[in-house]
Amino acid sequence: MRQVKVLLAMTGLDPNNKRIRLLARSLKEAGGVEVYYSGMYKSLEENAAEAVKLQVDLVGLSIYTGLHLAVFPEMRQALDAAGGKHISLFGEGLIPAQDAAALVDQGAASAVFASTLPINTIIEWITTRPVS
Amino acid sequence: MEELGKRALTGDIRAVSRLIRNIEDQVPNTHEAIKHIFPFTGRAHVVGITGAPGAGKSTLTDQLICSIRAKNKTVGVMAVDPSSPFTGGALLGDRIRMLRHADDPGVFVRSLATRGAMGGLSKAVGDGIHVLDVMGKDVIIVETVGVGQQEVDIINHAHTVLVVLVPGMGDEVQAIKAGLMEVADIFIINKADREGARKLYKETLSMMDMGKFPSGWRPPIVMVESNLEPHSFAKSVDELYEKIQEHYKFLYDNNLLQERAQLKVQTEINDALRSAILEPVLNKLIETGEFDQMVQKLLKKETDPYTLADEVAAKYLIK
Numbered sequence: 001m002r003q004v005k006v007l008l009a010m011t012g013l014d015p016n017n018k019r020i021r022l023l024a025r026s027l028k029e030a031g032g033v034e035v036y037y038s039g040m041y042k043s044l045e046e047n048a049a050e051a052v053k054l055q056v057d058l059v060g061l062s063i064y065t066g067l068h069l070a071v072f073p074e075m076r077q078a079l080d081a082a083g084g085k086h087i088s089l090f091g092e093g094l095i096p097a098q099d100a101a102a103l104v105d106q107g108a109a110s111a112v113f114a115s116t117l118p119i120n121t122i123i124e125w126i127t128t129r130p131v132s
Numbered sequence: 133m134e135e136l137g138k139r140a141l142t143g144d145i146r147a148v149s150r151l152i153r154n155i156e157d158q159v160p161n162t163h164e165a166i167k168h169i170f171p172f173t174g175r176a177h178v179v180g181i182t183g184a185p186g187a188g189k190s191t192l193t194d195q196l197i198c199s200i201r202a203k204n205k206t207v208g209v210m211a212v213d214p215s216s217p218f219t220g221g222a223l224l225g226d227r228i229r230m231l232r233h234a235d236d237p238g239v240f241v242r243s244l245a246t247r248g249a250m251g252g253l254s255k256a257v258g259d260g261i262h263v264l265d266v267m268g269k270d271v272i273i274v275e276t277v278g279v280g281q282q283e284v285d286i287i288n289h290a291h292t293v294l295v296v297l298v299p300g301m302g303d304e305v306q307a308i309k310a311g312l313m314e315v316a317d318i319f320i321i322n323k324a325d326r327e328g329a330r331k332l333y334k335e336t337l338s339m340m341d342m343g344k345f346p347s348g349w350r351p352p353i354v355m356v357e358s359n360l361e362p363h364s365f366a367k368s369v370d371e372l373y374e375k376i377q378e379h380y381k382f383l384y385d386n387n388l389l390q391e392r393a394q395l396k397v398q399t400e401i402n403d404a405l406r407s408a409i410l411e412p413v414l415n416k417l418i419e420t421g422e423f424d425q426m427v428q429k430l431l432k433k434e435t436d437p438y439t440l441a442d443e444v445a446a447k448y449l450i451k
Contacts, residue, residue, distance in 0.1 A: 002157050003220065003247070028221035034245050035221065039228045046234050050227075052146060053242065055153035083146050 004126065005034045005056040009047040011071065015040060016064035016093075019115055023060070023092065023122060031123045044071070048078035051087055058126065059084075063093040064115070072108040088129075092122065133161045137168030143267045145240070151263050152242055156256040166259055169266045174393065176208070176265040177380050178272045180290030182252060182312070185278025187296040188322040190229040191359055193275050195366060197233055199373040200271050206238040208264030211275040212254050215245040222246075226275065240264060251285030252276040258400055261289060281311040288399040291392045292379045294372075296320045297336065299328030313339065316351050317379050320372065324355040349382055413448050 006027060008020050017040055027033040038050055051059045061075055072091055079087055091103065091112035100112035113122050136154070139147035154162045181189050181196075193209060200207050211226035222245035233239040242264075244254040253276055254260075264272050276286050286293055295316035319336055321329055336353055345351075354372045359365040383389045417423040426440050 002159075003245075005153075024223055028216060028223045029219060030221075032216070032219035032221040034215075034224065036224045036227065036243065038231060042231070046231065049234060050231075053149050053240070055149045 003032075003034055004058070004129075005036070005054065006058045006060055006126065007036045007038060007047065007051045007054060007056045008060045008062065009038050009042065009050075009075075010040050010062050011042060011044055011047065011075070012065060012067070013041065014063060014065045017062075019092065019119075020060075020062040023062075023119060026119050026123055027126065030120075031127045033126060044075050044078040045082070048075070048082040048084060051079060052082045052084045056087060058088045058090060058129075060090050060092055060122075061109075063091065063095065066094065068093060068095050068103065068112075069099055072103050072112075073106070076108050090122075090125070133164040134168050137165035140165070140169060140263055141172060141266050148240070148263055148267050149242075152244075152256065152260050155259045155263070156244060156247070156254070162259075166262065169262060172266045173262045174265070176261075176269055176272045177292070177376075178261055178265075178274065178290045179376055180274045180276065180286035180293045181296065182276040182279055182284075182286050182293065182315075183296030183320075183322075184280070184298070184301060187278070187298045188356075189275050189278070189296055190226045192294075192296065192320065192322065192356065192369065192372075193226075193273055194230045194232070195359070195369040196273065196373060197230065197239055198366065199370045201233075201236065201238060202370075203373075205270040206268065207240075208267070208269035208272045209239070209241040209275065210257055210260050210264070210272070211241065211243045212252070212257065212277050213243060213245055214277045215247050217248070220247070240267070240269065246277060250283070252279045252283030253285045253289070255403070257289060258396070258403065279312060284311055284315045285399075287315040288395045291383060291389065292317045292376050294318050294320055294376070296322050297332060298323045299326045299332045317349065318372070318375050319351055319353040321353060321355045323358060325357040329355065347388060348386065349379065413444065417444070 008024050010017060010020060024035045024037050027035045036054055036056065038047055047059065059079065063071055068091065076089055079089060088110045091109045093115055095112055095114050097114065100114060103109045103112050111125055136147050136151050140151050151165055181193055183189055190211065197207050209230065213222055213224045213226055215222040224243040224245060227241055227243050230241050233241060244256055246254050249255045257274060261272055274286060274290060276283065293315050295312060297319060321332055333353060333355065340350065352375050354368065354375055356368040356372065357364055383392065429435050430437065
């Protein structure tokens with residue numbers, strides 16, 4: 001049976017891990033998703049290598065540092081470079097709507113969710129995506 | 133699929149990762165890849181590590197990786213975490229404790245969810261071990277989910293089984309119960325700086341004095357203290373690794389490796405037969421709606437499960 005697998009990632013010195021932990025539990029308990037969480041203070045490359053080793057369907061990157069415009073394209077590149085072109089990237093964090101739209105437009109992320117949205121929005125998006 | 137098997141043989145990380153994912157998802161034709169790699173399996177030393185939730189299995193595994201790498205041997209790890217019985221979801225956190233090995237090419241860590249399997253492992257573990265074996269890992273560590281007294285499937289897959297005990301987990305007599313205690317090749321008393329460690333040590337010792345060891349191997353007890361003292365922690369785990377090697381040598385010298393290997397192949401043929409014979413029949417029964425009809429009949433007490441099973445067997449089994 002095919003089961004959706006997600007790696008939830010943080011990067012740099014971002015210490016705001018409350019919501020990503022809530023998301024991890026919610027995805028497990030409400031969404032039936034297999035969730036990996038790689039913890040705080042990891043580099044983008046470490047997370048990309050993890051994503052490939054785990055063969056996840058999705059990587060979710062949580063950013064509360066305001067650096068999202070720079071970091072998402074870099075994460076996308078790191079994933080591609082590690083051999084994870086087929087792995088989709090989504091974002092979560094303190095991200096203004098116009099930045100979120102810009103990131104999706106430029107192809108850096110498949111979806112970006114502001115932290116003001118209910119967590120269900122993310123769960124629904126993940127569990128109703130067509131599996132490749 | 134065969135291609136994936138060929139690439140796994142060369143140690144290609146991506147192929148190995150994909151193959152394990154396909155095994156987990158039971159993608160059709162994955163068996164073809166396993167057929168291809170099976171002749172090359174059986175080289176690695178498989179070490180199982182099991183114990184109650186929170187006993188420190190992941191932390192010990194992490195340090196054990198260091199001890200093994202210090203001897204210039206490569207390591208594969210399969211860490212199993214529980215799936216939710218209600219949604220099938222899982223939160224796999226073991227690897228957070230092992231991420232420091234992420235850029236070491238001699239280490240491959242993979243986490244798996246149980247996906248409803250009983251016994252403390254995932255169904256994918258058996259074939260997963262083969263994949264890590266053929267990718268060239270010298271030692272394969274299989275970390276079970278936190279177990280109770282009866283989840284001892286690890287014995288069917290590992291050459292050396294480590295059972296991790298911790299002081300203060302309630303009535304120490306619990307430890308004497310059958311099951312988990314019988315599968316141990318090495319006991320680890322973890323968090324041995326805590327109160328009750330001496331008592332646990334003595335009780336484990338006296339339990340073993342009552343036991344019989346037909347193979348001639350009496351499980352040693354290794355005390356490991358808190359990892360807050362990194363130096364002494366590393367030293368105890370080095371000692372643990374020596375014991376693990378001693379056990380492997382013992383199995384080898386006494387021609388007992390074969391016995392362990394036999395347990396594994398028995399389990400494998402059992403599983404393979406189940407998926408080749410039972411599952412297609414079950415799927416067919418469910419597809420045609422016969423399964424539901426049988427359930428209804430049973431609810432109305434029109435028949436019994438054994439009569440139904442005989443009928444199904446008469447229909448599908450070629451005598």
